[in-house]
Amino acid sequence: xxxxxxxxxxxxxxxxxxxxxxxxxxxxxxxxxxxxxxxxxxxxxxxxxxxxxxxxxxxxxxxxxxxxxxxxxxxxxxxxxxxxxxxxxxxxxxxxxxxxxxxxxxxxxxxxxxxxxxxxxxxxxxxxxxxxxxxxxxxxxxxxxxxxxxxxxxxxxxxxxxxxxxxxxxxxxxxxxxxxxxxxxxxxxxxxxxxxxxxxxxxxxxxxxxxxxxxxxxxxxxxxxxxxxxxxxxxxxxxxxxxxxxxxxxxxxxxxxxxxxxxxxxxxxxxxxxxxxxxxxxxxxxxxxxxxxxxxxxxx
Amino acid sequence: xxxxxxxxxxxxxxxxxxxxxxxxxxxxxxxxxxxxxxxxxxxxxxxxxxxxxxxxxxxxxxxxxxxxxxxxxxxxxxxxxxxxxxxxxxxxxxxxxxxxxxxxxxxxxxxxxxxxxxxxxxxxxxxxxxxxxxxxxxxxxxxxxxxxxxxxxxxxxxxxxxxxxxxxxxxxxxxxxxxxxxxxxxxxxxxxxxxxxxxxxxxxxxxxxxxxxxxxxxxxxxxxxxxxxxxxxxxxxxxxxxxxxxxxxxxxxxxxxxxxxxxxxxx
Numbered sequence: 136x137x138x139x140x141x142x143x144x145x146x147x148x149x150x151x152x153x154x155x156x157x158x159x160x161x162x163x164x165x166x167x168x169x170x171x172x173x174x175x176x177x178x179x180x181x182x183x184x185x186x187x188x189x190x191x192x193x194x195x196x197x198x199x200x201x202x203x204x205x206x207x208x209x210x211x212x213x214x215x216x217x218x219x220x221x222x223x224x225x226x227x228x229x230x231x232x233x234x235x236x237x238x239x240x241x242x243x244x245x246x247x248x249x250x251x252x253x254x255x256x257x258x259x260x261x262x263x264x265x266x267x268x269x270x271x272x273x274x275x276x277x278x279x280x281x282x283x284x285x286x287x288x289x290x291x292x293x294x295x296x297x298x299x300x301x302x303x304x305x306x307x308x309x310x311x312x313x314x315x316x317x318x319x320x321x322x323x324x325x326x327x328x329x330x331x332x333x334x335x336x337x338x339x340x341x342x343x344x345x346x347x348x349x350x351x352x353x354x355x356x357x358x359x360x361x362x363x364x365x366x367x368x369x370x371x372x373x374x375x376x377x378x379x380x381x382x383x384x385x386x387x388x389x390x391x392x393x394x395x396x397x398x399x400x401x402x403x404x405x406x407x408x409x410x411x412x413x414x415x416x417x418x419x420x421x422x423x424x425x426x427x428x429x430x431x432x433x434x435x
Numbered sequence: 436x437x438x439x440x441x442x443x444x445x446x447x448x449x450x451x452x453x454x455x456x457x458x459x460x461x462x463x464x465x466x467x468x469x470x471x472x473x474x475x476x477x478x479x480x481x482x483x484x485x486x487x488x489x490x491x492x493x494x495x496x497x498x499x500x501x502x503x504x505x506x507x508x509x510x511x512x513x514x515x516x517x518x519x520x521x522x523x524x525x526x527x528x529x530x531x532x533x534x535x536x537x538x539x540x541x542x543x544x545x546x547x548x549x550x551x552x553x554x555x556x557x558x559x560x561x562x563x564x565x566x567x568x569x570x571x572x573x574x575x576x577x578x579x580x581x582x583x584x585x586x587x588x589x590x591x592x593x594x595x596x597x598x599x600x601x602x603x604x605x606x607x608x609x610x611x612x613x614x615x616x617x618x619x620x621x622x623x624x625x626x627x628x629x630x631x632x633x634x635x636x637x638x639x640x641x642x643x644x645x646x647x648x649x650x651x652x653x654x655x656x657x658x659x660x661x662x663x664x665x666x667x668x669x670x671x672x673x674x675x676x677x678x679x680x681x682x683x684x685x686x687x688x689x690x691x692x693x694x695x696x697x698x699x700x701x702x
Contacts, residue, residue: 173679175504176488188490285475285594285618287651318620318663320592320649325665325681327653342487343663343681394491394498408485410542410561411692413494417702422636426500 164286164319166246170230170346178225178344179302183393184386187403190305196335197402200305201384206377208303210369215360217255217275219298220313224328224344226254229352237262246281246288252358259290266293273309288317300330300340305403308334322348338405395423469552470570475593475619476652478555481693482545482662482684489680493540496635496702511639511673518637520700530698533562534583534631536646536668539682544693555589555621562698568623581642585628592649593619621650633668633678644670660686 187200207213223230231249235258236242243261250256255276266278277295281288292313300307307313311332318325324346331339364370369377379385390401397419400407467473486493489504499518507515523531533541543561550556555568568589579586594617625646633640649665661683668678 175506175679176681177491177504178488180504189487189494191487287618289653314653314655316651316653316663318649318651318665320620320622320665323649323665323667323679325649325651325663327651327661327663327681327683329653329655329661339659340487341485341661341683341685343665343683345665345679345681394495396491396495400494407490407494408487410484410486410544413542416495420495422496423498423501426498 163283164288165234166232166288166317166319166324167234168232168348169350169352170232170324171349171352172227172229173345173347174227176344178342179227181302181304183389184303185384185401186304186390188390188396188401189408190301190403191336191338191340191405191408192305192403193335193337196305196332196337197404198381199335201387201402202379202381203299203303203306204377204379205303206366206369209365210375210377211362211373214362214365215253216298217253219275219295219300219307219311220257220277220279220292221300221307221328221330221340221342222254222298223248223257223315224326224342225301226251228252228254229349230324230326230346231352246290250276253360257292259288266291277313286319288315290315290317306335307332310334311336324348338408393423395421470589470591471549471552473591475591475617476621476650478547478621478650478652478662479549480547481687481690482547483687483692484542484544485683485685486542487683489540492634493542499636501636502634502638505633505638505678506675507638508673508675514639514673515637518632523700529700530562530564530583530631531700532632532635533559533564533698534628534640535566535585535587535625536628536640536644536666536678537631537633538562538564538566538584539648539664539666540680544687545684546690546693560693560695563695564698566625568621579627581627581629583629583631585625585646587623587625590622591619592622618652620652621648623648623650639673640668640670641672643672644668662686 184205185201187197192200208216218226228251233247233249234243235245235247237244245261246259248257248259255274257276257279259279259281261281264280266280271294273294273296275296275298277292279290279292281290292315295309295311295313297306297309299305307330311330311334314329314331316327318327325343326346327341327343329339329341330336369375388398390396391398397416400412400416406412491497492501492504500516502512502515523529538559541559541561543559546558546560548556550567553570557566557568558564564584566584566587568587570589625648628640628642628644628646630642631640632638645668647667647669651663651665653661653663655661662685663681663683665681666679668674670678
């Protein structure tokens with residue numbers, strides 16, 4: 136018993152000595168845990184189907200957005216389609232982050248963001264592996280590599296499939312790149328996402344979202360999706376591809392009618408992100424009538 | 436016991452050698468560097484707001500009663516429901532929506548410079564406001580005069596200098612060069628505020644609100660620089676929980692688009 140105690144002290148002293156001798160390595164913060172979305176911006180919220188406010192869409196991106204009919208997601212083969220990487224910022228779920236060590240060396244192999252219902256998991260490879268050839272197959276989650284810059288984790292995703300980037304409003308193509316920056320400040324995690332797309336965006340689309348570390352995530356478990364008969368007429372007529380012809384979207388003017396915001400702004404474009412655009416609206420915009428009591432004043 | 440003492444002695448000697456080596460490499464102990472000299476990131480220059488979020492509440496003045504996304508107390512709602520820009524103008528309070536808790540979300544441009552070695556000056560062209568972020572200042576006394584921009588105490592936050600990576604063979608070698616972490620962020624806490632609006636249409640914050648911010652930089656491969664300001668407003672009087680947003684800015688090469696405009700209660 137006495138010998139065992141001495142042995143423990145020896146092991147402890149050896150560990151302390153070894154730690155003292157270990158040279159400094161790159162600084163990192165621990166991102167593991169479940170991070171609940173704060174959701175106080177309008178990232179995941181929009182009442183009107185045609186609301187492209189502040190989205191730097193190209194002409195092609197705008198045409199794609201206003202031809203989209205959300206019923207397309209009810210087609211049997213698309214019901215279980217996952218969203219693209221930007222969904223991590225605009226979706227309704229928490230981020231469940233874990234570290235995946237190499238089983239042999241214990242070096243950090245990847246940072247994993249768990250999947251959720253309609254979002255595939257993201258493996259942020261930290262071992263220096265290169266991105267695949269541009270001809271490599273694309274997936275819904277894409278291929279992601281990461282690196283620490285001080286206490287900030289930077290990750291870059293390529294090779295992801297086309298998908299809608301803001302709750303069925305606007306799309307990213309399969310040539311897009313997503314760069315994330317993860318900033319941890321205490322129990323707060325701010326993620327900045329920079330989406331670049333030569334097809335559907337004229338300038339980078341940059342979003343932020345704030346998450347809080349939680350021990351009581353109350354999140355829905357990941358469940359396997361199973362197609363069902365959502366819209367009978369699509370089931371009966373599988374040849375139908377839901378869409379709207381140019382200029383025919385029935386909700387095109389909803390934002391203008393409700394908030395007095397000109398259609399030109401509603402349809403997005405890079406110029407609408409800059410302060411100058413505000414001055415452009417100054418002489419024509421009038422605030423809408425007062426909202427009825429009880430609207431707003433809560434989380435989105 | 437002898438072996439334990441021996442191991443600890445070796446460790447102490449090794450640590451002493453390291454400290455000695457660091458002192459020898461850097462020469463005589465240096466006086467602490469000023470916040471300006473010690474800045475881990477360079478925030479100076481011109482920055483433009485990029486409004487990709489909350490466009491409907493930032494780029495135009497929302498209608499009365501549109502409080503979507505803000506967790507207000509009933510008292511706050513009552514005040515917001517009585518919002519009257521004409522009254523604010525008559526009282527000379529056109530700048531109520533340009534106070535520090537709201538300013539970084541107002542579309543405009545920032546010009547950030549060092550006023551002196553301890554003070555970052557942040558000017559905003561929209562509303563012609565100036566924030567002074569003071570390093571190392573004591574908390575303001577309760578009788579200090581209140582203002583739209585309040586008193587801001589700043590502090591650099593830098594990565595920890597060492598994080599041992601256990602079981603990493605390369606790290607065990609005594610010849611491995613130390614990795615010096617780079618980067619960091621700026622933490623700013625602002626108090627002594629004059630009561631104002633979080634949103635242009637009269638959503639209030641009280642003079643007891645506390646604003647906590649983290650300023651972080653991203654430098655992309657193409658040279659673009661982005662500034663993310665994680666913003667937390669705590670105001671138990673008017674908010675049911677912390678207000679958390681993270682406005683974005685992109686760096687500009689010069690002041691070509693700098694356009695000072697006065698506060699407006701209506702626009």
